[in-house]
Amino acid sequence: MENNKKIWGDAFERIVEASAELFAENAFHSVGVREIANKANVNISMISYYFGGKAGILIEILNRFFDMQFSTLKNSIVETDSKEESIKRLFRNIVDMIRTHTNICLIGFSDLPNNVPEVYELKVNKTHQMMEIGNQISTRFCIDFCKDELTHILGPAMMSMLISHFTHKNFISQIYKIEFDNNYYDTYSNTLAELFLYGITGFSTEKNQ
Amino acid sequence: MENNKKIWGDAFERIVEASAELFAENAFHSVGVREIANKANVNISMISYYFGGKAGILIEILNRFFDMQFSTLKNSIVETDSKEESIKRLFRNIVDMIRTHTNICLIGFSDLPNNVPEVYELKVNKTHQMMEIGNQISTRFCIDFCKDELTHILGPAMMSMLISHFTHKNFISQIYKIEFDNNYYDTYSNTLAELFLYGITGFSTEKNQ
Amino acid sequence: MENNKKIWGDAFERIVEASAELFAENAFHSVGVREIANKANVNISMISYYFGGKAGILIEILNRFFDMQFSTLKNSIVETDSKEESIKRLFRNIVDMIRTHTNICLIGFSDLPNNVPEVYELKVNKTHQMMEIGNQISTRFCIDFCKDELTHILGPAMMSMLISHFTHKNFISQIYKIEFDNNYYDTYSNTLAELFLYGITGFSTEKNQ
Amino acid sequence: MENNKKIWGDAFERIVEASAELFAENAFHSVGVREIANKANVNISMISYYFGGKAGILIEILNRFFDMQFSTLKNSIVETDSKEESIKRLFRNIVDMIRTHTNICLIGFSDLPNNVPEVYELKVNKTHQMMEIGNQISTRFCIDFCKDELTHILGPAMMSMLISHFTHKNFISQIYKIEFDNNYYDTYSNTLAELFLYGITGFSTEKNQ
DNA sequence: TATGAATGAGCTTTCATTCAT
DNA sequence: GATGAATGAAAGCTCATTCAT
Numbered sequence: 001m002e003n004n005k006k007i008w009g010d011a012f013e014r015i016v017e018a019s020a021e022l023f024a025e026n027a028f029h030s031v032g033v034r035e036i037a038n039k040a041n042v043n044i045s046m047i048s049y050y051f052g053g054k055a056g057i058l059i060e061i062l063n064r065f066f067d068m069q070f071s072t073l074k075n076s077i078v079e080t081d082s083k084e085e086s087i088k089r090l091f092r093n094i095v096d097m098i099r100t101h102t103n104i105c106l107i108g109f110s111d112l113p114n115n116v117p118e119v120y121e122l123k124v125n126k127t128h129q130m131m132e133i134g135n136q137i138s139t140r141f142c143i144d145f146c147k148d149e150l151t152h153i154l155g156p157a158m159m160s161m162l163i164s165h166f167t168h169k170n171f172i173s174q175i176y177k178i179e180f181d182n183n184y185y186d187t188y189s190n191t192l193a194e195l196f197l198y199g200i201t202g203f204s205t206e207k208n209q
Numbered sequence: 210m211e212n213n214k215k216i217w218g219d220a221f222e223r224i225v226e227a228s229a230e231l232f233a234e235n236a237f238h239s240v241g242v243r244e245i246a247n248k249a250n251v252n253i254s255m256i257s258y259y260f261g262g263k264a265g266i267l268i269e270i271l272n273r274f275f276d277m278q279f280s281t282l283k284n285s286i287v288e289t290d291s292k293e294e295s296i297k298r299l300f301r302n303i304v305d306m307i308r309t310h311t312n313i314c315l316i317g318f319s320d321l322p323n324n325v326p327e328v329y330e331l332k333v334n335k336t337h338q339m340m341e342i343g344n345q346i347s348t349r350f351c352i353d354f355c356k357d358e359l360t361h362i363l364g365p366a367m368m369s370m371l372i373s374h375f376t377h378k379n380f381i382s383q384i385y386k387i388e389f390d391n392n393y394y395d396t397y398s399n400t401l402a403e404l405f406l407y408g409i410t411g412f413s414t415e416k417n418q
Numbered sequence: 419m420e421n422n423k424k425i426w427g428d429a430f431e432r433i434v435e436a437s438a439e440l441f442a443e444n445a446f447h448s449v450g451v452r453e454i455a456n457k458a459n460v461n462i463s464m465i466s467y468y469f470g471g472k473a474g475i476l477i478e479i480l481n482r483f484f485d486m487q488f489s490t491l492k493n494s495i496v497e498t499d500s501k502e503e504s505i506k507r508l509f510r511n512i513v514d515m516i517r518t519h520t521n522i523c524l525i526g527f528s529d530l531p532n533n534v535p536e537v538y539e540l541k542v543n544k545t546h547q548m549m550e551i552g553n554q555i556s557t558r559f560c561i562d563f564c565k566d567e568l569t570h571i572l573g574p575a576m577m578s579m580l581i582s583h584f585t586h587k588n589f590i591s592q593i594y595k596i597e598f599d600n601n602y603y604d605t606y607s608n609t610l611a612e613l614f615l616y617g618i619t620g621f622s623t624e625k626n627q
Numbered sequence: 628m629e630n631n632k633k634i635w636g637d638a639f640e641r642i643v644e645a646s647a648e649l650f651a652e653n654a655f656h657s658v659g660v661r662e663i664a665n666k667a668n669v670n671i672s673m674i675s676y677y678f679g680g681k682a683g684i685l686i687e688i689l690n691r692f693f694d695m696q697f698s699t700l701k702n703s704i705v706e707t708d709s710k711e712e713s714i715k716r717l718f719r720n721i722v723d724m725i726r727t728h729t730n731i732c733l734i735g736f737s738d739l740p741n742n743v744p745e746v747y748e749l750k751v752n753k754t755h756q757m758m759e760i761g762n763q764i765s766t767r768f769c770i771d772f773c774k775d776e777l778t779h780i781l782g783p784a785m786m787s788m789l790i791s792h793f794t795h796k797n798f799i800s801q802i803y804k805i806e807f808d809n810n811y812y813d814t815y816s817n818t819l820a821e822l823f824l825y826g827i828t829g830f831s832t833e834k835n836q
Numbered sequence: 837t838a839t840g841a842a843t844g845a846g847c848t849t850t851c852a853t854t855c856a857t
Numbered sequence: 858g859a860t861g862a863a864t865g866a867a868a869g870c871t872c873a874t875t876c877a878t
Contacts, residue, residue, distance in 0.1 A: 447657035582787035
């Protein structure tokens with residue numbers, strides 16, 4: 001498929017982008033191929049032609065998501081970092097990733113459809129790989145405190161924490177009149193990193209000093 | 210509707226329960242009314258009869274979820290608690306709530322459909338109420354460290370952290386052979402409470418002592 | 419059924435009236451029993467109970483219509499009338515009938531559903547009786563000019579002419595700002611009677627004198 | 628839509644014809660899309676594809692009807708005609724139109740559904756146009772006798788008279804054993820024209836001479 | 837008599853996909 | 858490569874009617 005993308009016109013890419021936008025806003029099953037084809041400005045039958053069906057687009061998006069996520073995590077491991085620097089760099093990188101690829105990340109982190117076999121399998125496989133990477137990261141800077149069996153608690157907890165703002169963003173912006181700019185996301189990333197490092201007690205101390 | 214439930218037969222309740230199970234497993238839009246009617250063992254037209262349409266079931270479930278969530282949060286505020294006791298009690302109560310009403314909670318915490326106007330409005334309203342309760346809780350035991358503007362970060366982060374395990378449960382259980390019993394959830398609740406209180410640094414210290 | 423009406427409460431009558439109103443405005447098949455029951459303020463099942471089904475209401479209405487129509491026509495024959503008096507009296511009586519029982523007449527004159535066997539049969543029977551009455555009327559005052567085979571042309575033509583205003587009333591009143599009062603209907607009845615008697619040529623002469 | 632008809636297959640036309648037949652026999656609301664699709668020998672979803680829904684077919688038919696009716700009326704105005712020739716030509720042309728397009732005309736003249744907004748609007752618009760054309764015709768050959776305010780009486784009366792036979796045809800043919808051939812319709816058209824011109828008095832004189 | 841929950845067949849419309857061109 | 862007409866299944870919903878109470 002990677003090869004075909006070069007041969008095929010940019011219709012392929014337009015479909016992916018349109019779908020990412022639509023799937024991020026509404027559930028996979030509630031987005032129709034007509035809607036996608038419309039937004040992408042391509043003929044309906046191109047979706048089956050390029051992707052073998054609607055699910056194929058989701059697979060493509062998920063593959064991109066997981067590739068991106070894995071490389072972001074791996075690239076965040078810097079040997080010379082202290083534990084605090086590690087976590088802060090990690091959180092900053094993840095937040096950057098989500099900000100620059102919000103749609104794809106919202107889709108990747110959301111509850112994916114379990115009733116589409118291909119998607120389900122991919123999710124199982126990638127979750128498995130994710131856990132391994134999580135272990136590597138734990139090993140890197142948490143070796144002295146994280147028991148193995150807790151990886152599966154702290155890992156998902158950390159990722160869920162980080163994405164939570166983006167899934168609630170629309171609602172939060174209706175209530176609090178906040179401008180979500182670079183400054184905001186620096187604070188966001190740091191606040192959660194410090195929460196993760198020192199908890200609300202340590203966090204408070206630091207902030208109030 | 211609360212009154213009607215007593216008058217109406219238990220078909221009403223069977224529909225709610227079947228739907229909760231199905232909506233928890235797959236997205237709202239990918240569950241059909243025929244599937245619901247089958248599982249609930251009722252005639253398909255009873256869904257419109259009782260709920261005015263498929264969306265009505267989701268509204269009923271969401272109302273139950275938010276009622277439950279609000280009362281759980283409010284009931285977790287005990288004046289005599291220390292900060293640590295507060296957080297631990299809160300986390301324990303939320304985990305209990307999720308365990309006893311897993312389906313409803315998975316639905317309530319998940320990305321709800323934005324393209325169903327009634328559901329969207331309810332979500333906006335309830336998110337607003339939720340933020341107010343979050344503020345009350347912050348005020349109760351975080352007054353000395355939580356700046357107001359951080360409620361909207363820590364609140365969603367906390368809830369997302371707590372639900373994260375349940376959304377990943379099926380995948381985790383395929384990888385790690387863990388028995389999810391009372392002991393497990395005591396640990397789970399405590400681990401996250403301590404993470405939230407002291408971060409991974411304080412957490413590790415305590416655990417390793 | 420005549421007997422039952424006295425025994426039964428006025429629910430029977432309320433159903434007939436509500437249905438007449440609804441059937442007059444919209445086609446029989448597009449009016450639901452719920453709508454009828456609502457408007458008549460009775461329980462849905464009363465319709466089947468009293469009338470044996472939705473079609474039963476239409477049958478009741480049609481029977482009333484044909485009874486009314488037949489007696490109106492018969493009562494319009496006055497031995498001592500001249501031909502002109504006959505026609506004018508006839509037209510006046512029919513217009514009166516339509517004005518006082520507009521809904522029932524609109525239903526009776528409209529295209530009745532052919533796909534409801536009971537209704538179809540009734541329509542065939544009553545049309546047959548109607549033709550006989552038409553013949554009697556022709557015989558009474560048209561004997562010298564109407565060949566038998568023309569009854570089936572002039573009869574329907576006359577009735578259609580007379581009802582035509584009422585079927586178009588809503589549209590006409592949107593275009594011409596006319597008050598439909600007693601005066602209007604005197605003119606209406608007379609205009610058509612004269613048209614029927616003398617045609618537009620005779621009619622014009624008379625009017626312009 | 629006129630353009631598309633050429634591009635689209637003859638499925639479009641088959642749907643229109645099948646629907647015209649069915650709508651002419653039974654009310655719009657009592658004809659199902661399955662029935663139409665069956666008769667037209669097309670897939671059921673083609674109805675939404677081509678017409679956007681069942682109502683779209685009716686709109687198409689009504690547009691054809693009104694176009695046809697308007698051009699028939701306009702084409703019946705011949706400058707050199709005497710008043711009698713005018714009316715006779717007009718009636719002959721209308722009867723011809725109804726005979727060659729019976730189904731469409733029966734639909735167009737019948738009580739259209741008021742509860743389909745698009746249809747209702749079209750009916751209002753076209754009735755308005757129809758009245759204007761009626762005025763033109765009155766002006767042409769009735770200028771000396773028809774007061775303006777009577778157009779809305781004589782116009783509908785005339786059209787209703789002419790269509791009346793076709794709506795009663797099935798019932799009439801069950802009672803009178805008449806062959807409805809060219810001769811019959813020549814008589815039919817002439818009888819009504821003379822009725823309209825001279826009334827039953829003049830009519831009888833002429834016929835009996 | 838009167839109720840309203842329950843039924844099952846039916847409705848129109850939309851779905852993702854295919855195929856001849 | 859690309860089109861858009863065509864397909865058949867399934868979607869959510871409404872229908873008139875029935876039945877136990």
